[in-house]
Amino acid sequence: MEHYTMNLTLKVWRQKNSSDKGKFETYQVSDISSEMSFLEMFDVLNERLIKEGKEPIAFDHDCREGICGMCSMYINGRPHGPWQANTTCQLHMRAYKDGDTIVVEPWRANAFPVIKDLVVDRRAFDNIVQAGGFISVNTGNAVDANAMPIEKDKADAAFAAAACIGCGACVAACKNSSAMLFLSAKVSHLALLPQGEPERKSRVLKMVQQMDKEGFGACTFTEACEAVCPKEISVTNISRLNKEYLVAGLTEDKG
Amino acid sequence: MKWSEFFTSSVGKKFVMAFTGLFLISFLIVHVGINACIFADLVDDTDNGEMFNKAAHFMGSSYLIRIMEIGLFVGIIAHIVQGYMLEFQNRARRKQGYAVSMGSQGSAWYKKSMGLLGTLILLFLIIHISHFWVPSRITYAETLSEVSYYNGKPMHDVFSKMVEVFKSPTWGLVWVILYILGCFSLAWHLLHGFQSSFRTLGVHNKKWVGVVKGLGVAFSIIVPLIFALMPVSIYFGWVTNN
Ligand code: SF4
Numbered sequence: 001m002e003h004y005t006m007n008l009t010l011k012v013w014r015q016k017n018s019s020d021k022g023k024f025e026t027y028q029v030s031d032i033s034s035e036m037s038f039l040e041m042f043d044v045l046n047e048r049l050i051k052e053g054k055e056p057i058a059f060d061h062d063c064r065e066g067i068c069g070m071c072s073m074y075i076n077g078r079p080h081g082p083w084q085a086n087t088t089c090q091l092h093m094r095a096y097k098d099g100d101t102i103v104v105e106p107w108r109a110n111a112f113p114v115i116k117d118l119v120v121d122r123r124a125f126d127n128i129v130q131a132g133g134f135i136s137v138n139t140g141n142a143v144d145a146n147a148m149p150i151e152k153d154k155a156d157a158a159f160a161a162a163a164c165i166g167c168g169a170c171v172a173a174c175k176n177s178s179a180m181l182f183l184s185a186k187v188s189h190l191a192l193l194p195q196g197e198p199e200r201k202s203r204v205l206k207m208v209q210q211m212d213k214e215g216f217g218a219c220t221f222t223e224a225c226e227a228v229c230p231k232e233i234s235v236t237n238i239s240r241l242n243k244e245y246l247v248a249g250l251t252e253d254k255g
Numbered sequence: 256m257k258w259s260e261f262f263t264s265s266v267g268k269k270f271v272m273a274f275t276g277l278f279l280i281s282f283l284i285v286h287v288g289i290n291a292c293i294f295a296d297l298v299d300d301t302d303n304g305e306m307f308n309k310a311a312h313f314m315g316s317s318y319l320i321r322i323m324e325i326g327l328f329v330g331i332i333a334h335i336v337q338g339y340m341l342e343f344q345n346r347a348r349r350k351q352g353y354a355v356s357m358g359s360q361g362s363a364w365y366k367k368s369m370g371l372l373g374t375l376i377l378l379f380l381i382i383h384i385s386h387f388w389v390p391s392r393i394t395y396a397e398t399l400s401e402v403s404y405y406n407g408k409p410m411h412d413v414f415s416k417m418v419e420v421f422k423s424p425t426w427g428l429v430w431v432i433l434y435i436l437g438c439f440s441l442a443w444h445l446l447h448g449f450q451s452s453f454r455t456l457g458v459h460n461k462k463w464v465g466v467v468k469g470l471g472v473a474f475s476i477i478v479p480l481i482f483a484l485m486p487v488s489i490y491f492g493w494v495t496n497n
């Protein structure tokens with residue numbers, strides 16, 4: 001594709017801290033290269049703001065290669081912007097043309113309170129994982145990887161679920177602010193593998209309980225999460241999670 | 256895990272919606288089957304609602320069915336109450352909304368509008384129950400005439416009640432339109448609800464999800480269509496009591 005430059009109008013959510021009310025601020029940016037990433041455009045704008053003695057826009061990012069899940073921008077009405085199966089950091093400016101107006105908001109959900117500008121607190125996800133998203137093994141020599149046979153299809157499905165990077169776009173897109181796609185990825189990933197078997201039932205019960213405590217909504221299968229997930233986690237996992245919960249809830253006394 | 260916890264978690268509440276939803280779907284099958292008896296008049300001009308009246312009589316005559324009817328009301332009320340609670344709780348999970356909404360990107364409008372569609376169905380149900388269920392179960396003495404078919408006991412002429420409602424010179428057309436709108440709401444509600452209930456209850460294998468989706472589309476079109484054809488057929492005089 002031809003390289004080109006563009007001038008854009010950005011409307012960005014600015015909020016000093018969690019108790020500030022916050023508002024949109026409009027910025028004109030010029031000579032943005034079509035080769036830049038979306039975050040690089042923000043870097044350019046921030047450098048200018050610093051030079052002007054203004055507060056730069058706070059946003060989350062880390063790897064900038066689509067694997068850490070830190071970047072989180074709700075761009076023109078869609079988490080992670082217009083491209084399919086893509087993170088904000090991997091969105092490139094060639095998705096836009098000269099003169100476009102882009103509205104950038106933080107993830108919105110009570111469970112993800114805004115810390116500053118576009119940065120939200122996603123510790124609720126960590127708490128869910130800490131409630132059961134692991135396997136308990138005593139330390140010692142690492143076991144040979146091939147000692148435990150796993151069916152290829154199951155291994156593939158578990159791997160696909162494990163691709164979830166915990167970005168929270170599913171929550172941001174969901175009309176119910178439900179974290180079910182995230183949770184279902186974490187539960188499925190371990191439920192499909194023999195290593196996850198010993199804690200299979202208690203895990204799903206504890207994780208659902210924690211998810212409810214964190215204040216996420218209930219899933220109504222609108223499938224908006226799947227459409228925006230950068231890792232294309234399938235809603236099939238939600239059905240699997242529900243089955244795990246049904247079996248565990250009906251058969252376990254504790255949990 | 257206690258039963259109370261099982262049904263009150265976010266996943267458990269959805270089980271309640273799915274179980275009651277599927278129960279109501281099974282009721283629709285019975286309901287549409289019995290009411291479709293009015294179409295006997297299309298093939299046999301002397302039927303005049305006899306087949307339907309007999310079926311309706313049967314549905315009111317056995318204690319077992321009357322007890323199931325109570326179960327049906329419990330199911331409907333549970334579905335409505337839980338549905339509204341979920342809708343409001345879920346809405347409250349995002350106190351501050353977005354300036355630019357997602358619209359229907361990635362998710363069709365009806366999947367996001369189950370609360371609205373359910374409310375329309377509820378409004379329709381209020382009209383519908385007061386049209387037919389109340390006369391045939393509570394106020395029949397004043398509102399229903401009786402017919403007797405050869406060698407049979409007299410029974411309520413619910414069919415004439417249908418004709419009276421939909422052929423009423425003042426309100427007939429209004430009722431027919433409202434009934435069609437009710438069937439439309441039901442169709443969209445079912446289009447999401449049918450497949451979603453199964454998937455909420457854990458159906459995740461590709462081949463079964465395919466079956467459930469296919470059946471769901473067929474059910475959501477066929478059942479509301481047959482229902483809608485009833486007031487229409489009576490209004491246009493295709494099905495008559497003479
Ligand atoms: S399921 Fe997808 S959208 Fe949700 S946190 Fe994981 S990677 Fe992000």
Ligand code: FES
Nearest residue numbers: 064068069071089
């Ligand atoms: S910054 Fe790591 S995924 Fe975007």
